[in-house]
Amino acid sequence: MEFQGGSSPVTKSGDDIGVPMDDVREHLVVVGNGMAGCRAVEELLARDPARYRVTIFGAEPHVNYNRIMLSPVLAGEKTFQDIIINDRAWYDDHGITLITSDPVSAIDRARKTVTSLSGRTIGYDRLLIATGSDPFIIPVPGKDLPGVISFRDMKDVDAMLDAANRGGDAVVIGGGLLGLEAAHGLTLRGMKVTVLHIMPTLMERQLDEAAAWLLKSALEGRGQTILTGADTAEIYGNGKVEGVRLKDGREIPASLVVMAVGIRPSVALARDAGLDVGRGIKVDDHMVTSDAAILAVGECVEHDGNVYGLVAPLWDMCRSLADGLTDQHSGYKGSVTSTKLKVAGLDVFSAGDFSGGEGCEDIVLRDASRGIYKRVVVKDDKVVGAVLYGDTADGGWYFELLKRGDNVADIRDLLIFGQAFASGGGALDPKAAVAALSDDAEICGCNGVSKGQVVACIEKGACSLDAVRAGCKASASCGSCTGLVENILALTLGDEVQSGPKTMCKCTSFSHDDVRREIVAQDMRSIPEVMQKLHWSTPDGCSSCRPALNYYLLCALPGVYVDDQQSRFVNERMHANIQKDGTYSVVPRMWGGLTNPRELRAIADVVEKYDAPMVKVTGGQRLDIFGIRKEDLPAVWADLNAAGMVSGHAYGKSLRTVKTCVGSEWCRFGTQDSTGLGVKTERMTWGSWMPHKFKIAVSGCPRNCAEATIKDFGIVCVDSGYELHVGGNGGIHVRVTDLLCKVATEQEALDYCAAFTQLYREEARYLERTAPWIERVGIDYVKQRIVEDDAGREALRARFLFSQQFMQDDPWAERAAGVHSDLHRPLSPISIAAE
Amino acid sequence: MTDWIDIGTLADIPQRGARTVHIGGPKEIAVFRTGDDQIFALVNECPHKKGPLSQGIVHGHSVACPLHNWNIALKSGEAQGEDKGCTPTIAVKQEDGRIWIAQPEMAKVAA
Numbered sequence: 028m029e030f031q032g033g034s035s036p037v038t039k040s041g042d043d044i045g046v047p048m049d050d051v052r053e054h055l056v057v058v059g060n061g062m063a064g065c066r067a068v069e070e071l072l073a074r075d076p077a078r079y080r081v082t083i084f085g086a087e088p089h090v091n092y093n094r095i096m097l098s099p100v101l102a103g104e105k106t107f108q109d110i111i112i113n114d115r116a117w118y119d120d121h122g123i124t125l126i127t128s129d130p131v132s133a134i135d136r137a138r139k140t141v142t143s144l145s146g147r148t149i150g151y152d153r154l155l156i157a158t159g160s161d162p163f164i165i166p167v168p169g170k171d172l173p174g175v176i177s178f179r180d181m182k183d184v185d186a187m188l189d190a191a192n193r194g195g196d197a198v199v200i201g202g203g204l205l206g207l208e209a210a211h212g213l214t215l216r217g218m219k220v221t222v223l224h225i226m227p228t229l230m231e232r233q234l235d236e237a238a239a240w241l242l243k244s245a246l247e248g249r250g251q252t253i254l255t256g257a258d259t260a261e262i263y264g265n266g267k268v269e270g271v272r273l274k275d276g277r278e279i280p281a282s283l284v285v286m287a288v289g290i291r292p293s294v295a296l297a298r299d300a301g302l303d304v305g306r307g308i309k310v311d312d313h314m315v316t317s318d319a320a321i322l323a324v325g326e327c328v329e330h331d332g333n334v335y336g337l338v339a340p341l342w343d344m345c346r347s348l349a350d351g352l353t354d355q356h357s358g359y360k361g362s363v364t365s366t367k368l369k370v371a372g373l374d375v376f377s378a379g380d381f382s383g384g385e386g387c388e389d390i391v392l393r394d395a396s397r398g399i400y401k402r403v404v405v406k407d408d409k410v411v412g413a414v415l416y417g418d419t420a421d422g423g424w425y426f427e428l429l430k431r432g433d434n435v436a437d438i439r440d441l442l443i444f445g446q447a448f449a450s451g452g453g454a455l456d457p458k459a460a461v462a463a464l465s466d467d468a469e470i471c472g473c474n475g476v477s478k479g480q481v482v483a484c485i486e487k488g489a490c491s492l493d494a495v496r497a498g499c500k501a502s503a504s505c506g507s508c509t510g511l512v513e514n515i516l517a518l519t520l521g522d523e524v525q526s527g528p529k530t531m532c533k534c535t536s537f538s539h540d541d542v543r544r545e546i547v548a549q550d551m552r553s554i555p556e557v558m559q560k561l562h563w564s565t566p567d568g569c570s571s572c573r574p575a576l577n578y579y580l581l582c583a584l585p586g587v588y589v590d591d592q593q594s595r596f597v598n599e600r601m602h603a604n605i606q607k608d609g610t611y612s613v614v615p616r617m618w619g620g621l622t623n624p625r626e627l628r629a630i631a632d633v634v635e636k637y638d639a640p641m642v643k644v645t646g647g648q649r650l651d652i653f654g655i656r657k658e659d660l661p662a663v664w665a666d667l668n669a670a671g672m673v674s675g676h677a678y679g680k681s682l683r684t685v686k687t688c689v690g691s692e693w694c695r696f697g698t699q700d701s702t703g704l705g706v707k708t709e710r711m712t713w714g715s716w717m718p719h720k721f722k723i724a725v726s727g728c729p730r731n732c733a734e735a736t737i738k739d740f741g742i743v744c745v746d747s748g749y750e751l752h753v754g755g756n757g758g759i760h761v762r763v764t765d766l767l768c769k770v771a772t773e774q775e776a777l778d779y780c781a782a783f784t785q786l787y788r789e790e791a792r793y794l795e796r797t798a799p800w801i802e803r804v805g806i807d808y809v810k811q812r813i814v815e816d817d818a819g820r821e822a823l824r825a826r827f828l829f830s831q832q833f834m835q836d837d838p839w840a841e842r843a844a845g846v847h848s849d850l851h852r853p854l855s856p857i858s859i860a861a862e
Numbered sequence: 863m864t865d866w867i868d869i870g871t872l873a874d875i876p877q878r879g880a881r882t883v884h885i886g887g888p889k890e891i892a893v894f895r896t897g898d899d900q901i902f903a904l905v906n907e908c909p910h911k912k913g914p915l916s917q918g919i920v921h922g923h924s925v926a927c928p929l930h931n932w933n934i935a936l937k938s939g940e941a942q943g944e945d946k947g948c949t950p951t952i953a954v955k956q957e958d959g960r961i962w963i964a965q966p967e968m969a970k971v972a973a
Contacts, residue, residue, distance in 0.1 A: 103922070103923070103924075103935070103942075104942070104943070214938060214940075215935055215937075215938050215940055215942075216937060216938070217937030217938050217951075249940075249948075565921070565922055566897055566898070566922050567878060567897040567921055567922060568921055569919075569921045569922075569926070569933075570918070570919040570921055570926030570931060570933070573919060573921065574919070592876070592879075593876060593877065593878040593879050593919070593920065594878075594919070595919075596919065596928070597917040597918065597919075597928035598928075600917075601917070605914075605917060605928050605929070607911065607929065609912075609913065609914040609917075657917075849874065849876075849881065850876075853881065853882040853883050853884055853890070854869045854870050854874060854875075854881045854882065854883040854893065855869075855870070855883075856867045856868065856869045856870075856883060856884075856885055856963075857867070857868040857869070857870075
């Protein structure tokens, strides 16, 4: 298998390229590397992977991507990587030759060869034309000016992003789906957008007047200008676009004009080759053209008088085509289409005929304040059309009723309220609603996968969402059907659904464990290096992965890695806890819960001096000062430092407090000096960053007044020594600790504590508390590492103490001394311009 | 006519970070510097619960609000994903090595 780039043509005139001499299989040449062409090949491979040798020509420089997802790319919600359907490995694995950036320019039917723009000529046994559509360019003066573009491929998206970066005004000509998506993306990218639509209402082919009006108001609410009945006379500008002039004389200035008025089947190649062409390339039920050796599929074809511009019919065509190519002729019977769309983030659905007419009755539900509009058109007790705006959840159900032609007389009263009501209660449970769907109900609109196909895929062994995505592609594109697929999994498998390791976040396909392993294995030293080497799909990550990477690097490289402040959550960056009003709360450390008059005076003084509205005793035995302004934090810390107090790290994914009871020194039941041990433990562990917050407690006897058995690490003193408990949690899900072991001396208790803390630091995933971590790996594993492996425990302890050398600097002290003072001060404008 | 105010240099704002500035209007302004050294300015309030956006994590051309992790597009001020809402934007430009911010109408009226 090889790739042929457009720049280096390898041509043997009249012959095939790079073909082993002994490959005698029929050669299928596909013209078009888009959704239809590649889907046809996928369907073919699924039926008979070895039957044809396949070569695909693509005009674009890319592998096969999901064209309907260009809008999210424009809007910045996805990257190009996210919308790739088949990556290079797919072509490799199936021995497909891909020729990119080189469109086929001629077909010689007599010699059975195609010739590309760069001059390659190769022979075919079967030829598949999947050239799709061309954007329609309205023939007005100025249509060729630089700055006038269409919205069809990745190149157009790049051009729009370029223009958006320069800012300014944009005009989108066309108020259909494509135009509105372009307008939405450009608005999000900061441009001021005007949409020109020649018809009186937006999306008139999919929406009735009422729904279109709701859509228009919603878009105007987002700052777009929508002009309907707007007929473009001219695009004007000197050397580049400067604006659009309408036939009524109005002028709209713009530095970018996107023409999105419609698409036309791309038929030039077929017409030049002498094939029968009407509006599209004419095909029979097996997608064969007027030449028996040439097939065609997708938006470029005309079948039975119909031309389709939606994705669902394309999947149907590809199935029939592949059946034909493998001699299992099924025959395409045309498609009934429905449209379920997110236009600029607004849900829109339509299906069938909603133009009304004789014998048609409308059932309408309007809820203008919630922005919901539903209209179902019924004729002779059957659903013939539906338009939904704002809430499209029942779209699939109406579409099924329509396709099946069910008699709806009995449920007519409740029809408009949706499936849950009309089918009588029960179906309010989403699983029941999914169970009620028929096998041919469409689940994944992006990839044309029916419920029956998802169930078949699960029954063949796919036990997780990822496996279903890999197996039948359901939920593999936009993901909006993920909930449905999960419900089908649950229904089909009962409790056997597996949840595979989750990826770290949307920026990467790696899991937390993978990333951590690779950081160590490849000795990575910075966040940008990790993102580069592990192919992050975003330029600088997101608010989920950046703090995790910062922690993993910090843990792997103590003393070496330079902490990235901008990858820390605000609390860890400001060393205080942000409150709902934007002020901060400040908690100084009180070792083991002990304090003295000097500390209490300093706290009292701070409260008065900075007018703190509240002081509260925390659950961790210390005092929390509320309502401190960002600007005052360094001064507050300086005052607290002066009384000998340091940061309590009450804000961090770090060691929080060590809670104690009074122990044998005072308590008549106390068995050991729990307070003293608590202070020692806190002195050893304070300042260490962790995957999540970490709390310790030491109780002086089994009465457990310090609540050590719901802490991450708890010590319960007994007459004969110290019981060590791990993995407790007092949060939403209260979890009592597991007993790790019992030790005889204070020093052992401290050593085990250090080793356990380091094991957690090194092996738990970021934001995983000890409780879920231990439930995941099992207490036996922890015992094996800490209790049974003496050398291992000692090594863990040594690594913890080594790391602590670099952690135990009071972050407040350096801030109080002026480090990062800019973070606490606003910028100072040089001048405020006068009137 | 836009009046531009000189608020400092690129180096005054941490990369992938933000500073606040008061320019006479009723609200504090957050000035962001992205990883690719572009500058954006928004009113320092999340459209959700008015969280101080200047304290959020800046990633790409978005900022995650520190209170409830809403992601706000820096260029448009729009909440992203499923969240709905918009924070007002303020024009900024980089010129002659300085950062300039447009004085809002509100501020002019107040002046």
